[in-house]
Amino acid sequence: MTTRDAGPALRADNRSILARLVVVAAAMFAFGYALVPFYEKICQVTGLRDIDRPAEVRNTQVDASRNVRIELDANTRGLPWTFRPLVATIDVHPGALTQVDFEIVNPTDRPVTGQAIPSYLPRNASEYFRKLDCFCFSTQTLQAGERRRMPVVFVLDPELPADVPVVTLSYTFFEVEGGPSARAASGRDNGSAARGS
Amino acid sequence: MSSIPHDHAAGGHEHEHAHYPGGIMRWITTTNHKDIGTMYLWFSFTMFLVGGVMALTIRAELFQPGLQVVHPEFFNQLTSLHGLIMVFGAIMPAAVGFANWMIPMLIGAPDMAFARMNNWSFWLLPPAGIMLVGSLFVPGGAVSAGWTLYPPLTIQNGMGMDLAIFAIHIMGASSIMGSINIITTILNLRAPGMTLMKMPLFCWTWLITAYLLIAVMPVLAGAVTMLLTDRHFGTSFFNAAGGGDPVLFQHIFWFFGHPEVYIIIMPAFGIISEIIPVYSRKPLFGYASMVYAVAGIAILSFIVWAHHMFTVGMPTAGLLFYMYATMLIAVPTGVKVFNWLATMWRGAITFETPMLFALGFLFLFTLGGFTGLVLAIMPVDIQIHDTYYVVAHFHYVMVAGSLFAFFGGVYHWIPKWTGTMYSEKLGRIHFWLSLVFFNVAFFPQHFLGLAGMPRRIPDYATQFTDWNMVSSIGAFGFGISQFVFLWAVIKCIRGDGAKAPAKPWEGATTLEWTLPSPAPYHTFETPPVVK
Ligand code: HEM
Ligand SMILES: [Cu+2]
Numbered sequence: 112m113t114t115r116d117a118g119p120a121l122r123a124d125n126r127s128i129l130a131r132l133v134v135v136a137a138a139m140f141a142f143g144y145a146l147v148p149f150y151e152k153i154c155q156v157t158g159l160r161d162i163d164r165p166a167e168v169r170n171t172q173v174d175a176s177r178n179v180r181i182e183l184d185a186n187t188r189g190l191p192w193t194f195r196p197l198v199a200t201i202d203v204h205p206g207a208l209t210q211v212d213f214e215i216v217n218p219t220d221r222p223v224t225g226q227a228i229p230s231y232l233p234r235n236a237s238e239y240f241r242k243l244d245c246f247c248f249s250t251q252t253l254q255a256g257e258r259r260r261m262p263v264v265f266v267l268d269p270e271l272p273a274d275v276p277v278v279t280l281s282y283t284f285f286e287v288e289g290g291p292s293a294r295a296a297s298g299r300d301n302g303s304a305a306r307g308s
Numbered sequence: 309m310s311s312i313p314h315d316h317a318a319g320g321h322e323h324e325h326a327h328y329p330g331g332i333m334r335w336i337t338t339t340n341h342k343d344i345g346t347m348y349l350w351f352s353f354t355m356f357l358v359g360g361v362m363a364l365t366i367r368a369e370l371f372q373p374g375l376q377v378v379h380p381e382f383f384n385q386l387t388s389l390h391g392l393i394m395v396f397g398a399i400m401p402a403a404v405g406f407a408n409w410m411i412p413m414l415i416g417a418p419d420m421a422f423a424r425m426n427n428w429s430f431w432l433l434p435p436a437g438i439m440l441v442g443s444l445f446v447p448g449g450a451v452s453a454g455w456t457l458y459p460p461l462t463i464q465n466g467m468g469m470d471l472a473i474f475a476i477h478i479m480g481a482s483s484i485m486g487s488i489n490i491i492t493t494i495l496n497l498r499a500p501g502m503t504l505m506k507m508p509l510f511c512w513t514w515l516i517t518a519y520l521l522i523a524v525m526p527v528l529a530g531a532v533t534m535l536l537t538d539r540h541f542g543t544s545f546f547n548a549a550g551g552g553d554p555v556l557f558q559h560i561f562w563f564f565g566h567p568e569v570y571i572i573i574m575p576a577f578g579i580i581s582e583i584i585p586v587y588s589r590k591p592l593f594g595y596a597s598m599v600y601a602v603a604g605i606a607i608l609s610f611i612v613w614a615h616h617m618f619t620v621g622m623p624t625a626g627l628l629f630y631m632y633a634t635m636l637i638a639v640p641t642g643v644k645v646f647n648w649l650a651t652m653w654r655g656a657i658t659f660e661t662p663m664l665f666a667l668g669f670l671f672l673f674t675l676g677g678f679t680g681l682v683l684a685i686m687p688v689d690i691q692i693h694d695t696y697y698v699v700a701h702f703h704y705v706m707v708a709g710s711l712f713a714f715f716g717g718v719y720h721w722i723p724k725w726t727g728t729m730y731s732e733k734l735g736r737i738h739f740w741l742s743l744v745f746f747n748v749a750f751f752p753q754h755f756l757g758l759a760g761m762p763r764r765i766p767d768y769a770t771q772f773t774d775w776n777m778v779s780s781i782g783a784f785g786f787g788i789s790q791f792v793f794l795w796a797v798i799k800c801i802r803g804d805g806a807k808a809p810a811k812p813w814e815g816a817t818t819l820e821w822t823l824p825s826p827a828p829y830h831t832f833e834t835p836p837v838v839k
Contacts, residue, residue: 125421128492143530
């Protein structure tokens with residue numbers, strides 16, 4: 112009864128276990144990939160990552176009793192644009208509808224597509240920063256030499272804790288390779304390093 | 309750890325099969341489970357020394373605040389590679405080495421089910437080890453984002469990261485092949501009368517470990533493949549700019565990672581369950597409950613992974629779920645500890661080296677389990693996540709847990725492997741030095757962590773200096789003590805010691821002790837009958 116002179120029945124039995132376990136291993140490899148859409152779905156259902164969609168504004172009471180300073184910051188990473196806010200800081204009352212503008216310029220001689228990712232300081236301010244419109248909700252494609260002005264419309268939730276006098280909103284534009292279709296096809300939410308889920 | 313003698317007169321009728329090519333070709337071509345087990349154990353020990361040198365370099369840097377020994381970038385590479393090498397190069401292959409040597413002998417099988425594949429699973433490992441160590445010397449150096457390989461850093465690392473990814477693929481393939489072999493061997497090659505519920509517990513823990521490996525190694529392979537395509541082929545699984553999410557990687561990694569920590573500990577549970585009854589001269593208390601406890605731990609290990617991610621942001625319901633699920637695992641773990649204690653209760657205990665290591669395991673592993681429970685308390689973990697408290701926790705369970713159990717296993721079985729008794733004196737010296745220096749090295753890390761010292765940082769605030777010095781001294785002591793072990797093993801291999809009888813341990817009852825010592829090259833070609 113050694114493996115070397117094992118009977119054919121035993122050998123066939125061994126092989127069938129082998130085959131089944133290989134299928135399990137392959138299925139688990141696929142399962143790893145299946146976690147990706149599953150995760151997106153969970154985030155969507157629980158509303159954890161819906162940062163590229165207009166936020167719901169529940170409380171429109173303007174809290175005129177205090178001012179919060181919004182600092183605006185703009186960066187690019189790996190794409191040749193110039194990107195800046197038109198004003199560096201703005202003071203708002205929580206609850207007031209506010210618009211700020213940013214400008215991007217594509218100084219190159221080719222069209223380039225980019226995606227802006229927001230981040231907030233302090234980190235938990237993101238929950239209170241409700242954007243109704245934002246250029247970060249979709250990719251931006253700039254033709255050669257094009258200049259574009261883009262709005263962000265937001266309401267700062269009056270629930271914002273009183274010990275937060277300043278909120279920094281920072282955008283970083285990343286190049287999206289393969290142009291706008293790459294993102295549209297994937298139909299995925301924008302992730303955000305600033306706001307894990 | 310082998311000295312398979314060329315003449316097998318003692319092996320009775322089995323000697324006619326014991327021919328193999330001489331020299332190195334024997335090892336390259338071997339399909340013998342004992343040869344392959346030996347190679348796994350030596351590979352593991354080599355990687356243990358390599359990873360150990362890295363650890364000591366880390367501890368040398370941390371001896372004092374400020375930067376003295378290495379550059380911070382290199383420090384980061386050392387912490388990352390130390391973790392990867394110890395987990396995938398030292399602990400896991402050691403466990404597979406024990407499985408190869410012992411499972412066929414414990415169940416009365418002649419060899420592993422797929423002997424040729426067994427050879428491949430081993431020979432995949434050295435190239436993977438060389439890739440990991442070699443990645444230190446490529447431009448940009450080795451992976452430097454920690455053994456957990458979190459993006460975005462691992463998307464930005466240089467080609468050392470690609471080497472690490474390939475090494476993980478290869479080692480994963482090796483583990484999966486090894487696991488398939490172990491499962492098939494246990495299911496199909498048991499001797500007549502050896503029912504599943506009569507198997508020595510080591511076979512049970514390995515059977516379940518092998519299923520865990522097949523379930524989660526492919527998930528890790530998928531995760532690192534996603535990193536690879538994010539790095540080079542324009543996908544955006546984890547790349548925020550392209551719509552991905554770095555936090556997703558953490559979920560996938562820990563879906564593998566938490567079962568992985570049980571993959572590391574369960575073979576050790578098995579070895580401890582073999583050792584304690586022998587030196588207590590009593591059967592294992594609660595055999596069936598031990599089997600169910602291991603199965604329970606394995607199943608629960610799939611639903612607790614996010615306890616590694618309490619600080620990344622999760623809904624409160626999720627935090628609470630993972631907190632309670634994690635605490636639930638302590639129940640089957642507690643059952644095991646209770647059963648080991650009950651096995652010793654009123655036993656006629658003797659304290660040979662294997663038993664000393666088993667007792668060391670019992671105390672220190674349980675301590676590591678308790679710190680695990682502290683970390684499982686989500687509001688506490690938010691304070692001490694990524695501090696030295698976590699480092700202390702997992703070294704208690706992995707070094708004083710798995711590694712101590714493996715040391716105990718080597719001392720327990722080396723008379724059977726080599727035919728020579730180890731030196732009890734050297735064994736004891738090795739045990740006591742390891743025990744003391746281990747605690748000197750790692751106990752203070754609890755204090756450092758509670759005081760807020762972050763892990764994986766080459767410099768620290770001066771108030772942490774004293775305990776870091778103590779810890780570094782302990783680490784060097786622990787490292788040097790391991791040469792006592794090497795010496796004790798080499799003495800056995802060279803036959804320098806008392807000749808081992810077939811059954812050197814009075815309380816031993818399992819099948820391997822019915823064979824002569826050293827075990828002949830081929831054993832149980834005619835299966836034993838188990839009553
Ligand atoms: C009672 C059982 C256990 C419990 C409740 C437990 C709990 C935990 C928790 C909550 C963490 C996360 C800490 C943090 O990062 O903030 C952790 C980390 C860890 N545990 Fe355990 N644990 C247990 C047993 C084990 C065992 C048996 C092993 C391995 C043999 C292990 C290995 C690890 C490792 C390697 C890490 C750190 C991973 C890293 O971040 O690098 N644990 N444990
Ligand atoms: Cu865990």
